[in-house]
Structures are given as structure tokens and as C-alpha cells.
Amino acid sequence: MPYKNKTVLITRSKEQSADFIELLQNNSFEIVLLPLIEFQSINYSELKSLFKDDLSFEWIIFTSHNAVNYFFKTVSPKNIKGIKIAAVGKKTAESLRNFGVKTDFFPSDFTAETLGNEIPVLPNEKVFIPHSALSTNNLIEQLQNKNALVETLAIYDNQAVKYSKEELDKILNKPIDFITFTSGSCVKAYINNNIHLPNAKIICIGPSTAKVAAENNLEVAAIPNEFTIEGMVDEIKKLS
Numbered sequence: 001m002p003y004k005n006k007t008v009l010i011t012r013s014k015e016q017s018a019d020f021i022e023l024l025q026n027n028s029f030e031i032v033l034l035p036l037i038e039f040q041s042i043n044y045s046e047l048k049s050l051f052k053d054d055l056s057f058e059w060i061i062f063t064s065h066n067a068v069n070y071f072f073k074t075v076s077p078k079n080i081k082g083i084k085i086a087a088v089g090k091k092t093a094e095s096l097r098n099f100g101v102k103t104d105f106f107p108s109d110f111t112a113e114t115l116g117n118e119i120p121v122l123p124n125e126k127v128f129i130p131h132s133a134l135s136t137n138n139l140i141e142q143l144q145n146k147n148a149l150v151e152t153l154a155i156y157d158n159q160a161v162k163y164s165k166e167e168l169d170k171i172l173n174k175p176i177d178f179i180t181f182t183s184g185s186c187v188k189a190y191i192n193n194n195i196h197l198p199n200a201k202i203i204c205i206g207p208s209t210a211k212v213a214a215e216n217n218l219e220v221a222a223i224p225n226e227f228t229i230e231g232m233v234d235e236i237k238k239l240s
Helices: 018-026 044-050 065-072 090-098 112-118 139-145 165-171 184-192 207-215 229-239
Strands: 007-010 030-033 037-041 059-062 084-087 126-132 149-160 178-181 201-204 220-222
Touching: 007 018, 018 030, 018 229, 037 065, 037 184, 044 149, 059 065, 059 090, 065 090, 065 126, 065 149, 084 090, 112 139, 126 139, 139 149, 149 184, 178 184, 178 229, 184 207, 201 207, 201 229, 207 220, 220 229
Parallel strands: 007 030, 007 178, 059 084, 059 126, 126 149, 178 201, 201 220
Antiparallel strands: 037 149
């Protein structure tokens, strides 16, 4: 068990952490859970009304596992028959499969920017993008440059979790070797909670998360080539 004395801090939401926990435990890492964000559904009725007619759009683009889950909490897979589905990567496509939905397109590199460049959307095709209330990317502009008709809706929001000093002292009661960030929101919540773990190596899931870390003066030790939790665990193993 080469990694059993190494401790990894998971900062993503509780509802997203099960696979990450299992993966790390299978590699004999010790785990500390510190969920720094939590999610909630928003704009439920607006989303439902958009999909009364199952041919409202030619494409739906899912840029995250959360977008998939919160979309299908409101819309039945039966209501999107005939619509082409794009997913930002394999994990998002896997989430879609769990709802019995086949992915028609995902990009060569698991980022929204590459998706926007590569997706075969035709001029005047109607595209719908469900997203987080905090989402910021160039995908809309990229699609509009292809003369697509783009409609978006924030369908979930994430709130930072605030901890007292006493709560943090209780949770962070052992040396932490690695901090994992799977979103910029987790990074910001880490900063806002005044957490200081200077001896821990920071692993970010992708470049956009790493950018937020750098903007907050956090040194990033590694970003995986494939922007997945599996890729993150591989980087942790290399650095252990």
C-alpha cells in the first residue's frame, strides 16, 4: 500500500464526491472531506416550459455532470428525442448514459472551448446550453460565430460553504499532503474560509480551475492531461 500514509483533501460538494472517494480509497490514500460548495436547482419552471415541444432545439450541449443531473431532474429523456446531444467529455457522456441518453458528439479535448471549435453545428440550428449560474465561457460566442441560434439557461447554482475556525480545526486535524480542486468555485470558497495549508500540493482538474488558483496566489503542483478525477489521482500518485 504505497500511498496509505498520504492524505488527500476533497473540496468538491458531497453529492459529487462518491466516485472520487472510491477511486482514492482503491489506491490506499487517506481522505479528508471538506465540501466547500453545495448545489441547488433553479429556474425549474422556465426549463420545463422550454421542453414541452421535443423539437424546440436541434442541439443540447452539456458542459458538466451537474448540468446533466439538474437538467434531468426537470426534463424527461423522452422529451428530448430527436435532439442531438453534445457532452464536454467522457464523464459528462457517462452521466448522460445513466439517464439512457446517447451522446452524439464530444470533443477531442475535454474543454468547453474545444467543444465550441469542433462541434458540427450548422448555421441557423437552435442550440440550448443548460449551465451553472456562475458559468463563464466563450462557448456562446463560438457558436454564434457559426451562425447558430443559441439559448442558455442557468439551471443550478452553487453556494460556498462557510466553516467556523472550530469546524476547520476539527476537520483538518491531520497533515494534508494534497488538496484537490475540481472547480474555480471550490478555490474561491477555500480562500474565503481563510484556510492555509502551505505544505500541501495542489492538484487542479483543469486549466480554468488552475487559473482561479493562480489568481488567488495558490501554487498549483499539477493539472492532469485528461481533465477527470482519474487524471487527478494519476497526478497525485506521481507526486507521492
